[in-house]
Amino acid sequence: MHNKINDNFNEIIEKVTKGEYNDPFSILGPHLINGYLEFRFFFPHAKQVIILDKTTKKELIILDRIHLDGFFQGKLKRNSYFSYLIKIIWNDSEQVIEDPYRFGKLLTDYDTWLLNNGKDNYSYEKLGAHLITLDGISGVRFIVWAPNAKRVSVIGDFNCWDGRRHPMRLRPESGFWEIFIPDLFKGQLYKYEILTPKNEILFKSDPYSFLNQLRPETASIIYPLPSIQIHTERQRKANQLNQPISIYEVHLGSWMRHSDTNDWLSYKELADKLIPYVKKMGFTHIEILPIQEHPFDGSWGYQPTNLYAPTCRFGNPEDLIYFIDIAHQNQINIILDWVSGHFPKDPFGLEFFDGTSLYEYQDPKEGYHPDWNTLIYNYNSPTICNFLSSNALYWLERFGFDGLRVDAVASMIYRDYSRKHGEWVPNIYGGNINLEAVDFLRHTNDLLHHKYPESALIAEESTSFYGVTLPPKNHGLGFNYKWNMGWMNDTLSYMQLDPIYRKYHHNQMTFGILYAWSENFILPISHDEVVHGKKSLLEKMSGIGDDKFANLRAYYGFMWAYPGKKLIFMGCEFAQYNEWNHNTQLDWYLLEHTDNNLHLGTQILVKDLNFLYRDTPALYADHRRSEGFRWVITDDENNSVYAFIREDQYENFILIISHFSPIFCENYRIGVPQNGVYDIILNTDDFVYGGKNILDNHEILSEPIEKHNFKWSLSLSLPPFSTLYIKLKVISC
Template identity: 50%
Template sequence: MNMSGNLANQEFSLFTDFDIALFKAGKHYHLYNKLGAHRVNHQGRWGAYFAVWAPNARYVSVVGNFNSWNSGDHPMQVRWDESGIWEVFIPDVGHAEYFKYYIEGPNGYSVEKGDPYAFHWETPPQTASVVWDCKYSWNDTEWMQSRQRENPLKKPISVYELHIGSWRKNGEDGSFLTYREIAGQLPEYCVYMGFTHVEFMPVMEHPFFGSWGYQLTGYFAPSSRFGTPEDFMYLVDQLHLAGIGVILDWVPSHFPVDEHGLGYFDGTPLYEYADPRKGFHPDWKSNIFNLERNEVREFLISNAFYWLDKFHIDGLRVDAVASMLYLDYSRNEGEWIPNIYGGRENLEAISFLQEFNEAVHSFFPDVLTIAEESTSWPGVTQPVQQGGLGFDMKWMMGWMHDSLNYFQKEPVYRRYHHGQLTFSLVYAFSEKFCLPLSHDEVVHGKASLINKMPGDAWQKAANLRLLYAYMYGHPGAKLIFMGGEFAQAHEWQHDYSLDWHENHQPLNRGIQLLLKDLNELYKTPAMHQLDFSSDGFCWIDCCDADRSILSWIRKGERAGDELLFVANFTPEVRHNYRLGVHVPGFYEEILNSDNLKYGGSDVLNEGELEAFPVSVSGFTHSLSISVPPLGISVLKFSRENPDYIF
């Protein structure tokens, strides 16, 4: 163990002088190896070393099962170096012991706090931290090595978002599936469906299950509701062995006010801003991280590193970025504090997000960072060196809102709202976008995706198939929330399993089969190689509002890697529709969302379709096709016409 030569009143420390220098500078991104509880052998005797940052406390001790929760038995000692770190080594404290920090702050305040860096916690509603000596042997070496060889943005990114507690439950008693039980089902299902990644809503420990994991107290611990840290590692390992990447939702924007958590940690606003106009979030009734403090910034970045390092996570989706960027987010005039220039931009949050992305990409260059950012903030996915925030991708919230608003309209009125579909291509390449149909769209009375769609049961299903096919044809990565893949009728309810029995209905099963085939189609070069470049897209005809038809081309990096899309947003079949093409020859239909196997009416274009020299939409040649009702046809060039004279 590293020993500091300048300790006062301390027998043992994991901190060196260099560690402390990094810590004070806010650049210690591996604090999970130093702060918290660690099983160590000191002078031939095993025990636990505890370290906690509480600079304004006047007394700190460790309480737990091993001392009958007596605050006087194991006092900690504050370091001499003004770091604000308290330490103690307690012999004979073993693996899986429960503990907290007893803290006396200024003005007589006293409280028992969980360990901010704890690797494991008691199962809620219990709130103790747990000494945890984590040991796991990984089996995903091949996956981790292949990750380093390939640019993830050049590969298909089709994300299955899920909530671990409600994806499936045990049928007998409705209890949670454990991480290991999920590991026996989820990888196989994702492979079958063709998803490339799963995105877990926050797995970190949270006291209130109804927060869906977005109100965290245990930032360094997978929720013990579903098992141990090793169990969650096993789940990630099994997904990697199946070729599935793992993205975690990560919440650096706010934290709950629960007494055992980070709030008012040492008897002062430590992790949060002191002024509630900056330090309290009106929407979520939670505290906002004080990003002016070096120690808070490195707590968060160390937390990101921890999941990437110890759990082999492939990407972090950063929650509620807009709430971090704007000082007046969800606040009225007079309820917020302008920055030093009088503006509404949160300057320290901007610099924190830039530092986070630079640090992650420096240490983990093959990892994705994804911003849930709902405004037009410029440069979210631009490099920090160019003034951007440095994310790899951004959720395309504008596309999601416009598309769902359009699809909820009766088809007879859609001709008047054609621009809601075409507008996204005006800005589609200003950022690297991911198209999200996430959990937020199927809760709080918004209705499930299938029940957002107008019409009778058949038309609802046809509209949803059309939405999915349109989404996959649109540039950008894809994300679909669990249950959407088989058109669950009910809104998502976090206390219950998905309604898997609905998947036995023909229309539901057809939608699932279409999505499976769309994921397979997405693996072709034209569908993903240029997802983030205008070189990968061009309109054939974006102006046919009267018939509510759109047509476009998706392109790969090689000449000739092209797919043609024709989408009909009305229930009227369009026979003999002329589709402009720039390459003469024969074409074939490779996917049709109206196929009978998907539950459609089977208006297909079978056999080879010949392009004739009939000019349409500025193209020299065109095909005559049947455009299915509330459907999309996807075509590709099959061969030249040897009889055609150029």
């Protein structure tokens, strides 16, 4: 180690004692100088410091205190370094420690090059706090990126939160700060104390922490990196386009709570309760709202401060891995909501991390999100993009998640998203596309598909941006699936209309087919539709009393047969009256009474729809694209009737008829492609679902009467507000 003892020595010591010196390894620790090994340490409030031989524990030298604040110095006649310990005498105690300033650099030059150039896909294996053994000594390696800081220190219980005790080594060529602190252990609290270019002191939690305290506390917690999780063939297959995908969207904090205390269920308790429920209901996937650590419950996780730390609200990382593993054992895949578009302005978080706009764009026209009072990641920075893309890989690799649903993609790819003229910065070509954000998404999706080819990557993208589910090599974003927000908005708008007006909006239920195969779509009835005064899904339906339930059941029947994968938010499956409230559990009491229980009936319908969907390739075999769908009736607006056929590759088909008027239609004739006996395999108006069960005979014989461009047809009775699934049972010659 080089020596900086010179005419400025006293000035340097003064800076060290004030926490203003940015090159602590040049002054602290052992230094070979002219045949002597000189030791220098700064221990505020220490009475005495003694060097011990590590092997014999013999006292070798008592150091001189050369500064009243606790700077000690002394030297031994030595020509080489040796193993020693430091004995510190405090006012009322003694302490023997290893010297963190005797260790060399922690990052290689190649490491820093990879990180600075955004090419380290596993940046979380290097950055943050890692429990390691170095030179036979156990401790924690801390590395953080803060290129514009004047000094960075690790603070925690282990050093009385004094930033002067453990200042870090700056790697000036890269902006990384590093230190190995011996004898620290799992569970200890820490933060980074940062001296900014303006000489302000900031206290920041670790961007790469693997566990953080629960709000309102904000410290990071020393915790081991989880082990790599193995993805099975079943998991991989379940995400594919030619498989049935029915997603149950869940907010873990409000699905169910302890009834006596309203406390959250833990990850392990959710594994015992949520997983069996989802399996019983026939859902194939669970999508959980963001669980990255976040300070405000009301953000539902969509404003995370610690992307690498699963929230401790429900337990530790091992508990989350247990929850995911139990899901996999029950043939259920888990998708994580992932927020890479913005972050909150909490002072302990990423905002002005080193006193400058490091993680966010500097210009508020690029870096500030007016809708959510948050900050936007700087996608121009390779290091920030590396931080984010590594994080996406981290959740799949270290926890075993089967995919990510990326939140608010439109806000990332449009520079003028939710901004008025003059409030946004055009790209280099003068356009409104955030080119670097597009590149980031393409890179991240490419990375994940390279490492985990069958992972489900889902975009919540609300515009008609081209190629969301096309591969990047075809100028797409590289997602597997996109939420079909247009279908959701059109159909829910239609269902809220009084039936007398529906005939004037008949195309709202048919329009989506024009673009149904332009992307790989998921039909989303998400949490966003049942909050903030939008009313519950049941309350959105037209009518009063039983009619609301009948409309909802008919809508579900239409949705489960319509092209696209399925997603509904928790509580929608049993037609909860109230809007979703994140502060309490769902209204499970609605299911307690079994007699004529419309909520229980709706729940049973969703369960039956899930299993029928899963067992019927005609309803999910999207690999045939539009060939597996054809309209039968699109023009009966007076009766608000829609009919279409779903067909698999073996020409097995299901006829779906949805009737959205309150009139009972007798002797309704509809064309069918084959002669034979047909069976009504599902009727949303059935007694078991809370309906009136107006249909007595479920078998119907086709007749040689041409209708809807078919030679054969059926004569049916259509109950009010109902959807029928009809299947050919016996083919007649």
